[in-house]
Amino acid sequence: HQLDDQIGPEGGFDLIYASGVVQLLAHPELALGRLATLLADDGVLVLWLYGRGREPIMRTARAIDLLHSDPDDFPQRIDLVRQLLPALINSPVTASPWHYGAETPDNEVVDRYLHPHDRTHTVAELFRLLHASRLEFIRWLEPREWGVEYLLHAGLAAEQLLLLDEWRRYEVLDLLFDHPQLALVLGHRGVERNTLPSSDEGLLNATSAWNPQA
Numbered sequence: 001h002q003l004d005d006q007i008g009p010e011g012g013f014d015l016i017y018a019s020g021v022v023q024l025l026a027h028p029e030l031a032l033g034r035l036a037t038l039l040a041d042d043g044v045l046v047l048w049l050y051g052r053g054r055e056p057i058m059r060t061a062r063a064i065d066l067l068h069s070d071p072d073d074f075p076q077r078i079d080l081v082r083q084l085l086p087a088l089i090n091s092p093v094t095a096s097p098w099h100y101g102a103e104t105p106d107n108e109v110v111d112r113y114l115h116p117h118d119r120t121h122t123v124a125e126l127f128r129l130l131h132a133s134r135l136e137f138i139r140w141l142e143p144r145e146w147g148v149e150y151l152l153h154a155g156l157a158a159e160q161l162l163l164l165d166e167w168r169r170y171e172v173l174d175l176l177f178d179h180p181q182l183a184l185v186l187g188h189r190g191v192e193r194n195t196l197p198s199s200d201e202g203l204l205n206a207t208s209a210w211n212p213q214a
Contacts, residue, residue: 012040019048019183026117032133036188045186046141050120053178056093058120060085061113063093071116081109097180123174126182127167134189141183146173 016035022028032047039045050057064084068077085093085100094100121129130137144150151173152158161169 012038012043014040014043016043016045018045020050022047023049023119023121024115024117029129029132032129032135036133036135039188041188042191043187044138045135047182047184047186048141049126049182050118051179051182052120052122052174053180054120055178056095056098057112058118060093061115061118064113071114074110074114077114078106078109081113121182123167123170123182126184130186135186136189136191138185138187141185145179146170148173151177 016039018032018035022031022035025031028049035045060081064077064080065071067084068080070076081100082102086102088094140146148158148161148169152161161172164172
């Protein structure tokens with residue numbers, strides 16, 4: 001919400017890609033609302049948040065907080081992570097895909113386990129966040145990760161899931177499957193959008209503009 005009002009082209013960005021950033025902020029709802037003001041009327045925002053499947057990382061982070069409560073003592077906290085994780089015997093917090101190795105650099109240790117505002121989101125929390133931002137859900141970035149036909153065998157259970165409204169169905173799937181991330185495409189409500197290029201040729205011919213402040 002502190003981004004420069006003059007940032008970006010006139011009329012806003014056609015595409016904003018916010019990957020692994022919003023959930024690290026103290027007030028993600030304000031950040032998302034600010035990004036919405038920078039989006040063109042028919043633009044799209046690709047949002048990537050940590051999901052329920054990242055809970056082993058969050059459990060480790062909470063354990064580190066209990067073991068060493070000074071959030072500013074990064075050298076000691078980094079050393080504690082490096083001592084603790086290899087010492088664990090058959091712990092789920094070090095199971096795949098969250099394997100920790102001695103070669104893990106300090107910046108990744110901090111990003112995984114020591115960020116003060118890092119958090120996960122459930123689908124229900126995501127829905128409330130979107131409602132507050134006045135942005136509209138368009139689709140998941142990877143629809144197969146949330147498709148009933150890809151996650152359940154055909155039968156009564158799959159049929160009952162398909163009878164639910166969209167967000168209730170996603171809530172059920174969020175409880176049944178571990179999604180490390182929630183990656184979705186958003187836009188302003190009630191707006192007809194231009195179709196972004198999806199073919200290799202279309203993407204190669206597209207023009208991109210990078211703005212570090214965004």
